Amino acid sequence: MNAGISLEGLxxxxxxxxxxxxxxxxxxxxxxxxxxxxxxxxxxxxxxxSIIEAVGEIRExxxxxxxxxxxxxxxxxxxxxxxxxxxYGL
Amino acid sequence: MIxxxxxxxxxxxxxxxxxxxxxxxxxxTWLDPLWHQSDDHEIDDMEEMEQALHILRxxxxxxxxxxxxxxxxxxxxxxxxxxxxxxVTQKGIPLDYIDQMRFGIPLTPxxxxxxxxxxxxxxxxxLPLLDAFGVKxxxxxxxxxxxxxxxxxxxxxxxxxxxxxxxxxxxxxxxxVFSCSGNTLIDCTDEDLSEMQEPLWWDSENVALAxxxxxxxxxxxxxxxxALAWLQDHPEGLEIITANLPTVIEYIEANKGKAQxxxxxxxxxxxxxxxxHAGETVxxxxxxxxxxxxxxx
Numbered sequence: 086m087n088a089g090i091s092l093e094g095l096x097x098x099x100x101x102x103x104x105x106x107x108x109x110x111x112x113x114x115x116x117x118x119x120x121x122x123x124x125x126x127x128x129x130x131x132x133x134x135s136i137i138e139a140v141g142e143i144r145e146x147x148x149x150x151x152x153x154x155x156x157x158x159x160x161x162x163x164x165x166x167x168x169x170x171x172x173y174g175l
Numbered sequence: 176m177i178x179x180x181x182x183x184x185x186x187x188x189x190x191x192x193x194x195x196x197x198x199x200x201x202x203x204t205w206l207d208p209l210w211h212q213s214d215d216h217e218i219d220d221m222e223e224m225e226q227a228l229h230i231l232r233x234x235x236x237x238x239x240x241x242x243x244x245x246x247x248x249x250x251x252x253x254x255x256x257x258x259x260x261x262x263v264t265q266k267g268i269p270l271d272y273i274d275q276m277r278f279g280i281p282l283t284p285x286x287x288x289x290x291x292x293x294x295x296x297x298x299x300x301x302l303p304l305l306d307a308f309g310v311k312x313x314x315x316x317x318x319x320x321x322x323x324x325x326x327x328x329x330x331x332x333x334x335x336x337x338x339x340x341x342x343x344x345x346x347x348x349x350x351x352v353f354s355c356s357g358n359t360l361i362d363c364t365d366e367d368l369s370e371m372q373e374p375l376w377w378d379s380e381n382v383a384l385a386x387x388x389x390x391x392x393x394x395x396x397x398x399x400x401x402a403l404a405w406l407q408d409h410p411e412g413l414e415i416i417t418a419n420l421p422t423v424i425e426y427i428e429a430n431k432g433k434a435q436x437x438x439x440x441x442x443x444x445x446x447x448x449x450x451x452h453a454g455e456t457v458x459x460x461x462x463x464x465x466x467x468x469x470x471x472x
Contacts, residue, residue: 104195109202117192120185123205126244136206136240143207144232 107146108139206243207232218277224252227259227273230377238262267386279374280385284363285392289353290320300403301352307413308353309420327353329423330416332438334445341405342445345412347398360392411446419443 090098116124116131126136191197203210209225209232218226231239238259245258256273263270268280275281287294287301292315295302302312308327310318327349334346350356359368375381406412422443430436 105199107199107202109206110198113192113198113202113205120188122188122191122201123247126206126240126247133237133240133244136244137237139202140207140236140240140243143203143210144236147203147207147210 105146108135108142112136112139206240208243208246223274223277224255227256227276230276231259231263234377234379234382235263235266238266267389268382269389276377279376280381282360282368282375282385283389283392284360284365284368285351285396286354286361286363286367287352288364289323290315290318292316303406303410303413304348304352304416307416309417324353324355325427326420326423328355329426329436329438329441330419330443331355333441333443334438336439337445339445341402341409341412344398344402344405345416347395348402348406351395351399356391356395358388358391358395360388361395415444415446419445 112131112135113123118124124131191201209228212229212232218229221229228239228242231242241262242255242259245255250258259273260270269283270276270281287298289301289305289310292312295305295312305312308323310323331346331349331353334342334349337343337346347356350358351361354362356362375385423438423441426436426441
């Protein structure tokens with residue numbers, strides 16, 4: 086696979102990725118009391134609609150992650166001939 | 176000591192939630208504990224409640240969220256099962272216990288076998304209608320079921336296009352008694368349904384279909400009951416059905432071999448009991464063409 090991108094370019098692209106911000110994280114942050122892991126559903130002013138929306142987004146996100154992981158697992162191995170690893174100098 | 180433990184717990188919670196990656200994990204496991212299960216996850220080996228949650232997550236996400244909320248509240252197992260059954264039933268799918276979910280979407284058929292003499296032990300109120308279609312109880316075993324059902328379907332389709340609500344309801348009654356509605360739950364008995372090999376499996380489309388079928392079946396039963404009461408008060412209605420039968424039979428004969436024919440195309444007379452004169456009719460171009468002098472008129 087050669088998409089015309091250098092190793093440095095690939096590294097920079099990955100480094101520029103923004104952290105994911107799911108609606109569930111916002112709900113967690115906004116409604117959690119200090120010293121509490123998670124707020125209680127049905128309390129703290131969290132609406133049912135906002136939770137349904139957040140769960141829908143988690144489903145999409147986790148499905149995407151799962152799909153990407155499956156694709157990565159199916160990638161054919163690539164032989165790297167122009168790269169020497171001195172520790173394994175066989 | 177307890178105070179120190181509580182303090183340590185609070186500190187740990189704050190540290191976990193200040194890290195974006197751990198916050199993501201906490202948020203996901205908080206609201207969606209079944210996040211790791213894909214749509215086609217094998218559910219046969221799951222525990223009953225896990226199965227129920229898996230199905231709700233994929234087919235009724237709003238109920239999944241409500242159930243997770245109840246879990247967070249610490250609801251006990253038995254109450255949680257009752258909650259799930261109640262919520263799914265309220266949605267339109269009758270669910271008595273959560274273990275039912277493993278066998279597919281529960282369906283409640285209401286159909287009757289009009290050609291089975293035992294039916295009339297439980298439903299003697301159907302007999303006048305049976306008689307109106309020219310079927311005698313003593314001949315029920317020899318009746319041409321398919322033929323009678325075709326006549327019944329054409330009449331009910333015709334009644335569906337009438338504006339009189341009482342006649343429309345009679346159409347629903349005919350659908351129910353002669354199993355000709357096209358809705359599996361209205362047309363099938365428990366026995367018929369259990370003979371079907373594949374259950375309706377849980378997915379969003381099938382859930383919507385099952386809810387629609389149940390709603391339609393409920394409406395059909397309500398209208399049928401109203402129609403039975405109306406026919407009891409207006410027995411002339413049964414005579415009108417009988418009087419329309421020859422036209423229906425003529426239409427069937429004239430259209431034999433055609434792939435499809437429809438009751439709305441037959442010209443039937445439904446007396447308007449309010450106005451005291453003939454009610455609406457629906458034009459039947461096919462029948463008009465049967466007249467030998469039609470092209471000379």
